[in-house]
Amino acid sequence: xxxxxxxxxxxxxxxxxxxxxxxxxxxxxxxxxxxxxxxxxxxxxxxxxxxxxxxxxxxxxxxxxxxxxxxxxxxxxxxxxxxxxxxxxxxxxxxxx
Amino acid sequence: xxxxxxxxxxxxxxxxxxxxxxxxxxxxxxxxxxxxxxxxxxxxxxxxxxxxxxxxxxxxxxxxxxxxxxxxxxxxxxxxxxxxxxxxxxxxxxxxxxxxxxxxxxxxxxxxxxxxxxxxxxxxxxxxxxxxxxxxxxxxxxxxxxxxxxxxxxxxxxxxxxxxxxxxxxxxxxxxxxxxxxxxxxxxxxxxxxxxxxxxxxxxxxxxxxxxxxxxxxxxxxxxxxxxxxxxxxxxxxxxxxxxxxxxxxxxxxxxxxxxxxxxxxxxxxxxxxxxxxx
Numbered sequence: 278x279x280x281x282x283x284x285x286x287x288x289x290x291x292x293x294x295x296x297x298x299x300x301x302x303x304x305x306x307x308x309x310x311x312x313x314x315x316x317x318x319x320x321x322x323x324x325x326x327x328x329x330x331x332x333x334x335x336x337x338x339x340x341x342x343x344x345x346x347x348x349x350x351x352x353x354x355x356x357x358x359x360x361x362x363x364x365x366x367x368x369x370x371x372x373x374x
Numbered sequence: 375x376x377x378x379x380x381x382x383x384x385x386x387x388x389x390x391x392x393x394x395x396x397x398x399x400x401x402x403x404x405x406x407x408x409x410x411x412x413x414x415x416x417x418x419x420x421x422x423x424x425x426x427x428x429x430x431x432x433x434x435x436x437x438x439x440x441x442x443x444x445x446x447x448x449x450x451x452x453x454x455x456x457x458x459x460x461x462x463x464x465x466x467x468x469x470x471x472x473x474x475x476x477x478x479x480x481x482x483x484x485x486x487x488x489x490x491x492x493x494x495x496x497x498x499x500x501x502x503x504x505x506x507x508x509x510x511x512x513x514x515x516x517x518x519x520x521x522x523x524x525x526x527x528x529x530x531x532x533x534x535x536x537x538x539x540x541x542x543x544x545x546x547x548x549x550x551x552x553x554x555x556x557x558x559x560x561x562x563x564x565x566x567x568x569x570x571x572x573x574x575x576x577x578x579x580x581x582x583x584x585x586x587x588x589x590x591x592x593x594x595x596x597x598x599x600x601x602x603x604x605x606x607x608x609x610x611x612x613x614x615x616x617x618x619x620x621x622x623x624x625x626x627x628x629x630x631x632x633x634x635x636x637x638x639x640x641x642x643x644x645x646x647x648x649x650x651x652x653x
Contacts (some may be wrong), residue, residue, distance in 0.1 A: 286616075294617040308409075341437075
């Protein structure tokens with residue numbers, strides 16, 4: 278894909294990100310941060326190509342390392358977010374921090 | 375070719391799931407469902423990427439996926455309710471390190487166009503700052519390294535100058551590497567400099583401001599993923615990374631406003647105290 282269309286996608290995604298989070302109650306700050314953090318573990322799909330290839334020891338090593346680390350981020354991130362949000366429901370609108 | 379088409383269609387679906395998930399996450403009644411949707415988006419993205427034809431062996435991928443899942447799940451289950459912000463910080467740092475590792479693998483992996491190298495160096499720099507910055511934030515919040523990293527703002531004389539020199543060195547190395555990307559040694563030094571910068575940036579910030587710092591670093595980790603996506607030509611990495619980056623910045627500014635302060639005030643207030651003490 279050309280650089281310009283990538284830049285276009287980037288631009289639209291940034292504006293969308295701004296709009297999505299405009300109004301968020303203070304109680305949700307920490308879970309939202311945590312949930313967004315889990316999304317940033319998407320790096321894992323970029324790491325697959327290096328981890329599953331044989332183009333040199335160093336690239337493969339760092340690829341595998343990246344898959345491992347990003348998976349911790351994804352799994353841990355979603356599970357912790359879910360745990361935070363499950364507490365909310367039971368106890369009503371209490372501050373999460 | 376057909377594989378690539380299928381992958382991209384599924385990426386589109388998963389991007390939509392991330393967007394809807396983030397939207398639902400910002401309302402109390404739907405937040406849990408939003409998180410679940412976002413997780414589903416991640417799962418389908420991971421599964422479909424595994425059919426990529428560039429992947430020749432699965433052994434190490436599966437080992438790393440399994441090991442990472444176990445560590446992540448155990449940590450998320452075992453952690454005490456009170457130390458969740460610390461865990462978020464730690465996970466965020468790990469995510470930054472993952473982006474750094476991907477970008478590093480690509481730099482050492484083969485011959486690349488110069489602009490790709492520059493983008494990868496940006497990804498390494500942001501990932502590195504996110505990693506060590508989050509570690510310092512974690513240490514400040516948990517107080518586990520209390521005798522080395524204090525919870526209060528840590529400032530020393532000439533810190534501003536040291537930081538400026540560090541940034542200058544990072545830029546110089548980046549320029550050098552973009553001319554001779556095959557010199558792995560230079561890339562190693564570049565990584566270390568970026569890691570040092572992360573420590574230096576968070577040390578002078580007081581422990582009470584850590585939630586804001588973590589939110590900002592969270593935004594950085596999105597940007598690192600986004601930069602890696604541009605270099606890898608991967609749309610989903612770009613969209614998801616930019617979403618996290620942009621929403622993280624907005625969340626940071628909302629949190630600053632709630633404390634009646636500006637972001638620059640949070641980031642540099644430690645320095646101001648020193649200058650007001652010395653005058």
